[in-house]
Amino acid sequence: PEGAYDAHDPAGFEALLLGGAPAERPDAARDASPVTHAGPQAPPFLILHGTDDVLIPARQSVRLAEALRAAGHEPGLRLLDGGDHLWVGLTDADVEDCFTRTVDFARRRTGGG
Structure with a gap:
């Protein structure tokens, strides 16, 4: 299964976190991703x-x-x-x-x- 994620959904859980659909807020989506922060610290x-x-x-x-x-x-x-x-x-x-x-x-x- 691929999950229910839809980068264009303005009412999805991610959009609620980001203040808009992830596809429309790529910088906020990147900042919210744990992968972005997977550095030495x-x-x-x-x-x-x-x-x-x-x-x-x-x-x-x-x-x-x-x-x-x-x-x-x-x-x-x-x-x-x-x-x-x-x-x-x-x-x-x-x-x-x-x-x-x-x-x-x-x-x-x-x-x-």
Whole structure:
């Protein structure tokens, strides 16, 4: 699935964030993109994304991870087969794994474990 993103939609979530359709506000869209900020000073990332997300294509997370690697980081990236937005469609075990990975990531980054 490619997601519901439409760069010309003046009422989409992105347009609400940018103050207009992304196609009409390319500079604002670029500034709002995490990929734009994936430089040497970027924080650690754990990226968990469902492959069937209908709102945000999983390829956006792959692109972010690639940009972070190019900047010298080692982001955690896990694509979850069949997962839609908000983990809809995942097994309870996959959802629990996401939660555990998130807690472990936070603990490691804050010195809590």
